[in-house]
Amino acid sequence: MKNIHGNIVDIINDPFGFTFNEIAGIIGEQNSSALFSSLYKSNLPKKIHTIWIKEIVKDTDTQKYIYELFDHKCIETVCIKRRTGMTACVSTQVGCLVKCSFCESGKNGLLRNLTVSEIVQQIHFLKEPVNRIVFMGIGESLYNYDALIKAIHILRDRNGLDFPTDGITISTVGPIKMLRKLREEHIKIQLVLSLHATNQKVRNALIPGMSDNDIKETVEAVLSYSKRHNRKLTIAYLVLPGINDTYSDIKQLVEWFKHENVMINLLEHNQANQLIFKDVCRKEVEHFKNKLEDNGLEVKIRVSHGRKINAACGQLVSKYNNK
Ligand code: SF4
Numbered sequence: 001m002k003n004i005h006g007n008i009v010d011i012i013n014d015p016f017g018f019t020f021n022e023i024a025g026i027i028g029e030q031n032s033s034a035l036f037s038s039l040y041k042s043n044l045p046k047k048i049h050t051i052w053i054k055e056i057v058k059d060t061d062t063q064k065y066i067y068e069l070f071d072h073k074c075i076e077t078v079c080i081k082r083r084t085g086m087t088a089c090v091s092t093q094v095g096c097l098v099k100c101s102f103c104e105s106g107k108n109g110l111l112r113n114l115t116v117s118e119i120v121q122q123i124h125f126l127k128e129p130v131n132r133i134v135f136m137g138i139g140e141s142l143y144n145y146d147a148l149i150k151a152i153h154i155l156r157d158r159n160g161l162d163f164p165t166d167g168i169t170i171s172t173v174g175p176i177k178m179l180r181k182l183r184e185e186h187i188k189i190q191l192v193l194s195l196h197a198t199n200q201k202v203r204n205a206l207i208p209g210m211s212d213n214d215i216k217e218t219v220e221a222v223l224s225y226s227k228r229h230n231r232k233l234t235i236a237y238l239v240l241p242g243i244n245d246t247y248s249d250i251k252q253l254v255e256w257f258k259h260e261n262v263m264i265n266l267l268e269h270n271q272a273n274q275l276i277f278k279d280v281c282r283k284e285v286e287h288f289k290n291k292l293e294d295n296g297l298e299v300k301i302r303v304s305h306g307r308k309i310n311a312a313c314g315q316l317v318s319k320y321n322n323k
Pocket of ligand 1: 099103104139
């Protein structure tokens, strides 16, 4: 166990990894308040950090920040301008072990989890303020569970950024054990399940890392979260014609979600370097949307941002980690 001096040195070296209460427990509430305020609220030059902006790539409404970490690994964070403000798409891991077949981020497997501080700093060092955070960048966020939850507590702290809970979304492929744990947390964040299939066989092919998670139990677990926290659940569904948009897919989606507080978000495939699917035309996605709506589901097509700069869903992977 560390003595007080050791704890203070840890705070000085990497203050973004600590909650307000943790710091208050070491240096007192007043000092914690002053530290949080100077870290998160002041306009002083941001000199303390353990991640660095290596490059910012810009498109019309999208900016991709490539951050370098202390061990020279890189991650990406994407800012998307919307009518209602700015959304930051934040990473939680370097690489990903789930290896979805439509996503570049898992191509080289998992290199490591991000620390709490590395997650918080991705927001802190953005050049523009954001009003929405989605944990939808590189990595399966629930596989870095403790760091994710602690980072959310820090981001929400009224002594610091005071980020509204409503503006925070976790996106997950749905490891059941972690979903059940999340259900018991006292944080009413928005939840997105990347479902992409309605039967185990197709899901296993698209999301190999989830093959030991029963698809029906996964759906039950997210619906249970949504009910307990009174939050509308979003189901992300990448439309792959002939693979997951058949009559039986429509039937199953209707059976699961028709009478639930659910929005189906249809995604168009973003071609990344070596992946197997062709780009899907808008007509095919719209046809699937109409079918689902005719059957009483609430459906939207998610507009893809940042394709040109490889910043859209499924395209995030840092070229620097391949060196
Ligand atoms: S979609 Fe998400 S879970 Fe799947 S490989 Fe990409 S980062 Fe990992």
